[in-house]
Amino acid sequence: xxxxxxxxxxxxxxxxxxxxxxxxxxxxxxxxxxxxxxxxxxxxxxxxxxxxxxxxxxxxxxxxxxxxxxxxxxxxxxxxxxxxxxxxxxxxxxxxxxxxxxxxxxxxxxxxxxxxxxxxxxxxxxxxxxxxxxxxxxxxxxxxxxxxxxxxxxxxxxxxxxxxxxxxxxxxxxxxxxxxxxxxxxxxxxxxxxxxxxxxxxxxxxxxxxxxxxxxxxxxxxxxxxxxxxxxxxxxxxxxxxxxxxxxxxxxxxxxxxxxxxxxxxxxxxxxxxxxxxxxx
Numbered sequence: 393x394x395x396x397x398x399x400x401x402x403x404x405x406x407x408x409x410x411x412x413x414x415x416x417x418x419x420x421x422x423x424x425x426x427x428x429x430x431x432x433x434x435x436x437x438x439x440x441x442x443x444x445x446x447x448x449x450x451x452x453x454x455x456x457x458x459x460x461x462x463x464x465x466x467x468x469x470x471x472x473x474x475x476x477x478x479x480x481x482x483x484x485x486x487x488x489x490x491x492x493x494x495x496x497x498x499x500x501x502x503x504x505x506x507x508x509x510x511x512x513x514x515x516x517x518x519x520x521x522x523x524x525x526x527x528x529x530x531x532x533x534x535x536x537x538x539x540x541x542x543x544x545x546x547x548x549x550x551x552x553x554x555x556x557x558x559x560x561x562x563x564x565x566x567x568x569x570x571x572x573x574x575x576x577x578x579x580x581x582x583x584x585x586x587x588x589x590x591x592x593x594x595x596x597x598x599x600x601x602x603x604x605x606x607x608x609x610x611x612x613x614x615x616x617x618x619x620x621x622x623x624x625x626x627x628x629x630x631x632x633x634x635x636x637x638x639x640x641x642x643x644x645x646x647x648x649x650x651x652x653x654x655x656x657x658x659x660x661x662x663x664x665x666x667x668x669x670x671x672x673x
Contacts, residue, residue: 441537445528448544449521451659452566455509456517458663459483462670478513484564486670488662490552491562504556505655506662508548510564512612520566527573530592534580536640538648539632540573543625545651547572550624555616563614568621574599575625580634 401412408419459479488506495501511517531540551568574596581593600622607613
């Protein structure tokens with residue numbers, strides 16, 4: 393009995409229980425699922441999708457707190473709910489805000505990633521994290537956890553890149569990345585079809601209308617970033633595929649790992665250099 397348990401593993405691709413000695417997973421078809429390379433920490437990625445979602449939320453909250461502490465300003469104490477607990481523009485610039493000013497004047501193309509983890513106030517981060525928590529479980533269930541993080545990263549980059557092309561001078565927020573997930577969900581509903589797909593398409597389509605109406609009536613909302621994120625989610629959702637058409641594979645895991653490394657390096661660089669220039673530069 394103990395020998396059988398030692399030889400049973402979870403397939404590193406589909407997470408089904410199989411024998412370590414299987415030459416090919418009987419469920420997803422991956423070759424040599426028991427090999428040490430395919431079962432190391434790097435290729436396994438995140439075992440618990442909830443932990444990835446929490447990690448993204450905690451990263452946003454942590455960097456938001458740093459942005460408040462790095463250069464406190466009077467706007468942080470404003471009675472205006474949209475300005476209450478708002479970091480200064482100097483803090484946001486130091487920590488990786490994007491737009492034509494950071495990119496054209498400072499050549500900071502890496503801010504297309506770092507800006508996704510910055511926020512301009514307590515309501516800004518609250519709304520974005522609520523939306524992220526609502527849409528992420530659905531995208532994970534239909535695309536998988538690895539493709540979800542790819543869509544989140546590339547959706548944010550695409551949204552901010554399009555807003556840069558549109559001439560937006562200074563912008564931040566996770567909403568472009570969240571809109572990337574929304575765009576992928578919109579594509580899924582339209583592509584899948586049937587009663588379920590149509591229901592998803594109508595529901596997500598309603599979200600898209602609300603997002604643009606909200607951005608139309610409230611000043612300071614980056615509609616270009618939102619629209620670009622949705623467009624990026626649709627495009628990359630179609631290129632990556634979803635579970636019903638194409639199960640996640642090693643290429644998705646490697647691509648998501650690259651996104652994770654780039655994000656960690658860029659955000660870590662932005663925070664460390666921002667703190668250095670603020671207090672020691």
